[in-house]
Amino acid sequence: xxxxxxxxxxxxxxxxxxxxxxxxxxxxxxxxxxxxxxxxxxxxxxxxxxxxxxxxxxxxxxxxxxxxxxxxxxxxxxxxxxxxxxxxxxxxxxxxxxxxxxxxxxxxxxxxxxxxxxxxxxxxxxxxxxxxxxxxxxxxxxxxxxxxxxxxxxxxxxxxxxxxxxxxxxxxxxxxxxxxxxxxxxxxxxxxxxxxxxxxxxxxxxxxxxxxxxxxxxxxxxxxxxxxxxxxxxxxxxxxxxxxxxxxxxxxxxxxxxxxxxxxxxxxxxxxxxxxxxxxxxxxxxxxxxxxxxxxxxxxxxxxxxxxxxxxxxxxxx
Numbered sequence: 001x002x003x004x005x006x007x008x009x010x011x012x013x014x015x016x017x018x019x020x021x022x023x024x025x026x027x028x029x030x031x032x033x034x035x036x037x038x039x040x041x042x043x044x045x046x047x048x049x050x051x052x053x054x055x056x057x058x059x060x061x062x063x064x065x066x067x068x069x070x071x072x073x074x075x076x077x078x079x080x081x082x083x084x085x086x087x088x089x090x091x092x093x094x095x096x097x098x099x100x101x102x103x104x105x106x107x108x109x110x111x112x113x114x115x116x117x118x119x120x121x122x123x124x125x126x127x128x129x130x131x132x133x134x135x136x137x138x139x140x141x142x143x144x145x146x147x148x149x150x151x152x153x154x155x156x157x158x159x160x161x162x163x164x165x166x167x168x169x170x171x172x173x174x175x176x177x178x179x180x181x182x183x184x185x186x187x188x189x190x191x192x193x194x195x196x197x198x199x200x201x202x203x204x205x206x207x208x209x210x211x212x213x214x215x216x217x218x219x220x221x222x223x224x225x226x227x228x229x230x231x232x233x234x235x236x237x238x239x240x241x242x243x244x245x246x247x248x249x250x251x252x253x254x255x256x257x258x259x260x261x262x263x264x265x266x267x268x269x270x271x272x273x274x275x276x277x278x279x280x281x282x283x284x285x286x287x288x289x290x291x292x293x294x295x296x297x298x299x300x301x302x303x304x305x306x307x308x309x310x311x312x313x314x315x316x317x318x
Contacts, residue, residue, distance in 0.1 A: 004099035006043040009089030010114070012106040016055040019047075022108050023071060028033060029115055030070075038119055042097070045071045046221050047106075048089045051079030059313075064317045073199070073246055077314040083189055084311045086167060087179075088244065092316075094176045102170045111170040111205040118170040118203055127175050127198035131168030134206050136313070162202070165190050174198070240293075244286055 008026055012019060025044050029120075033039045047060045063071040074092055076085070086103050095103060100122050104110050121129045123303060167189065175198055182192065194200075 002123075003037050003040045005040040006033075006119070007089075007093040007096070007098045007101045008043075009046045009048065009093060009102075009104050010045065010084065011048045011050055011085035011089065011101045012052065013050040013079060013082075013085075014052045014054045014056060016052075016059060018107050020058050020063075023059075025108060025112060027064055027067065027070065029112055033116060033119065038116060040099075044069070044173050047071070047073035048062055048085040048087040048092075049073060049075040050082070051076045061317060069318065071168055072318050074313050075315040077271050079311040080311045081186060083165070086189055087187055088311045090171070091180065092313075094173065094180075098173060100170055100172050101176060102168075104168050109208050110166060111208065114168075114203050116296055121122070121201045121203065122170055122172065124201075125199060126195050126201035127172040128157060128196070128198065128200045129170040130162065130193070130202050132202050132204050133164040133166055134204050135164075137207075150260055161190055161194055168205070169193065172198070179314070185308065187308050187310075209270070210316075230244045232318055249281070253271060268282040 008030070009024075015022075023045065030039070030043055030045070034041045036042065047056075049060060052129065057073075057075050060071065060073045064073070072093075074088065075290055076088075080088075085087065100119075102118055104112065104114060104115075114131070115204070116128050118131075161192045171193065175196060177191070178198075230283055
């Protein structure tokens with residue numbers, strides 16, 4: 001526990017512009033921690049090349065040779081996504097004699113200087129240490145609103161995730177061994193680690209401006225991550241569908257009674273046609289929304305039933 005072996009796991013997709021800077025900076029941090037006997041000298045950096053089509057993997061290979069294995073990694077056969085890249089990093093590095101694992105983004109916008117604080121909290125007994133952003137000053141207005149909205153929705157649906165929780169975290173070997181028991185195809189790791197029940201702690205950090213290249217997270221990929229998180233951890237949307245269906249049935253009955261009364265008392269159906277048309281349009285919209293929610297859950301079931309590999313490793317360097 002005095003000098004645990006640490007694996008720093010970095011998912012990367014087309015990060016050739018920043019990966020050299022990231023590698024040198026993290027090697028410097030590891031060296032300082034090893035010198036102060038905060039971590040073991042067998043600690044290492046582990047890249048997960050998530051189907052990059054640039055020079056990322058060649059750079060990882062270069063540093064693997066130059067550092068005599070201090071930099072390791074695996075290469076996916078194609079792009080499988082950020083969550084599966086993080087998962088693969090945890091599962092593959094756990095095959096080594098590693099005590100704790102830190103995941104961090106390749107652009108180092110998450111403050112790498114906080115790694116020592118993660119290690120300190122791990123030594124104090126925490127099994128899961130989550131990185132929490134102090135604010136969202138570096139985000140645009142749209143991303144800021146949608147991100148905060150996502151966390152609020154998740155909490156309303158019963159998935160208690162701390163606001164501004166990121167994938168910058170430390171987990172112990174015990175946690176990773178438990179994670180191996182979960183065989184879902186689509187894992188939403190922020191929710192999963194929250195569900196495991198181990199002792200948690202938090203490290204707060206500021207997000208730095210990106211120095212090199214552009215973010216690889218598109219609005220569509222972030223939306224997909226949000227939908228996966230919701231459907232992976234909550235049945236509330238399905239229960240809402242049931243409630244909405246019941247409510248629409250009541251409204252339909254009331255509209256029908258209203259139309260019948262209007263017909264009997266006024267004998268002129270024309271004045272009520274707008275109400276009926278609007279009501280029908282509203283009900284149709286609700287039906288389509290409900291079908292969409294059900295389809296998302298069916299899609300999740302479809303992927304789980306197929307039980308295809310969560311990722312495919314084409315090459316590895318250790």
